Amino acid sequence: MTRLPHCDTLRLDLHGSTLFITLNRPEVRNAMSLRMVAELSTVFTLIETDPAVRAVVLRGAGGHFCAGGDLHDMAEARGRPQEGGQPDPFHTLNRAFGRLLQQVNAAANIVVTVLEGTVMGGGLGLVCVSDVALAGVQTRFALPETSLGVIPAQIAPFVVQRIGLTQARRLALLGITVDAHEARALGLVHQVAEGDAELDTQLQQVLARVRRCAPDATARTKALLHRVGQEPMADLLDDAAALFAQAMRGPEGAEGTLAFIQKRPPGWAENDH
Known part of the structure; x- marks a missing residue:
């Protein structure tokens, strides 16, 4: 397992093959600062090639997921002059978050968001790039940018x-x-829990399902899903057939087939706790 970094805005906890990332700025409802964006990007970069981390659970501290962008960062950007030939500080700030969304969206790991309280702006963006989203019944979701005179760019x-x-x-x-x-x-979230205990049960059920699925097959399936609509269907299906053949002849395909015949859990499920 890659050594996890120290983070000022995140709390990191590794349990088995699941990395729990808690947005940890409860005093501002976990508003997304540039430092938080950078730290999240660093963590996802570190675990991208680490097969030990199969799932990432994102949630917020203090009863809220994320209230959107950090107003302090925006005030600082407004106070910096746009020097000739240099990008506008607002452009730099905004695009950094977009790159993070692209990174999380494309991550080979299964990304689960556990949502409570406020989910606004950038918080809603993180929900939209998660593979599974679970919400408490009191959670509220919004894209308030146009009411503030800006855009959810x-x-x-x-x-x-x-x-x-x-x-x-x-x-x-x-x-x-x-x-x-x-x-x-609307399809923003997959399940709604009536209370904290039910939310935790739903999360444990999702993680149990992650452990039952082969790591490489899951990552390749996620990548394949992202390609739908981005290239001609015939080309995509031709390539998918080649990927299927590789999977069938690979170690996971062999182990999964044998385990099914022998009526036992496959090795990745037995050894992953």
Whole structure:
């Protein structure tokens, strides 16, 4: 396992093959600062090639997931002059978060978001790049940028991918807040829990399912899903057939098939606790 870094804005806890990342700025409802963006990017870079980390659980400290961008960073960017030939500080700040969303979206690990309290702006962006999203019943979701006179520049494309253009228009253009049950109906989240105990049970069930699936097959499947709509279907299916043949002849395919015949858990499930 890669040595985890010290972080000022995150709490990192590794349990078995699951890395729990807690956004740890509860005094500002875990608002996304540039330091937090940089630390999250560093962690995802470190674990990208580490087969020991199969799942990443993102949640927030203090009863909230994330209240969006950090206003202190924005105030500092406003106070810095845009020097000739240099990028606008607001551009730099905004694009850094977009790169993080791209990184989390493409991560080979299974990314699970556990949502409570406030999920706004950039927090909602993280939800949209997670593989599984679980929400407490009191959670509230919003894209408030247009009501503040700005735009959800890096977030909007991922919202469209998550819930479709029609619903994204309503959320982004009106800046409305939706509750957990509506978020589930929209496809933002997958499950809603009525209380803390149920939320924890749902999370443990998801992680148990992750352990039952072969690590390499899962990563390759995730990458394949991301390619849908990005290239001609015939080419994609041709390549998918080649990937399937490789998987069938590879060690995971052999072990999975044998385990099924022998009516036992495959090795990756037996050895991963």
